[in-house]
Amino acid sequence: xxxxxxxxxxxxMKEGMQxxxxxxxxxxxxxxxxxxxxxxxxxxxxxxxxxxxxxxxSELDKRQIKALVMQVGDMGYSYAEPTVEVTIPGxxxxxxxxxxxxxxxxxxxxxxxxxxxxxxxxxxxxRSI
Numbered sequence: 001x002x003x004x005x006x007x008x009x010x011x012x013m014k015e016g017m018q019x020x021x022x023x024x025x026x027x028x029x030x031x032x033x034x035x036x037x038x039x040x041x042x043x044x045x046x047x048x049x050x051x052x053x054x055x056x057x058s059e060l061d062k063r064q065i066k067a068l069v070m071q072v073g074d075m076g077y078s079y080a081e082p083t084v085e086v087t088i089p090g091x092x093x094x095x096x097x098x099x100x101x102x103x104x105x106x107x108x109x110x111x112x113x114x115x116x117x118x119x120x121x122x123x124x125x126x127r128s129i
Contacts, residue, residue, distance in 0.1 A: 035067070063108070065108070
């Protein structure tokens with residue numbers, strides 16, 4: 001845990017805790033909100049998945065978009081890391097590959113907000129149970 005040196009540090013810590021608590025509270029009604037899964041296996045982390053996940057959490061919070069962002073293991077798309085699966089209520093999950101911050105921004109603006117499919121969708125190689 002980082003040391004708290006001033007009021008700004010304490011506020012930053014509070015915001016982080018509130019974000020994590022919000023994620024936990026939203027998990028009870030996860031079928032009714034947007035779900036975003038970020039592949040955080042070794043290959044995903046090495047490709048920048050941590051930065052992508054941090055960006056998604058902060059940007060969705062800034063735009064006040066209710067979404068559950070969670071880390072998952074290997075999605076089976078190591079060649080296209082970092083990978084992100086987005087499930088909008090009432091629609092099938094869509095997996096995007098090579099999701100760095102500019103691509104994450106495009107996913108939020110065009111797919112999540114605009115409802116428009118964008119390039120970079122990976123073909124499904126598994127079925128959900």
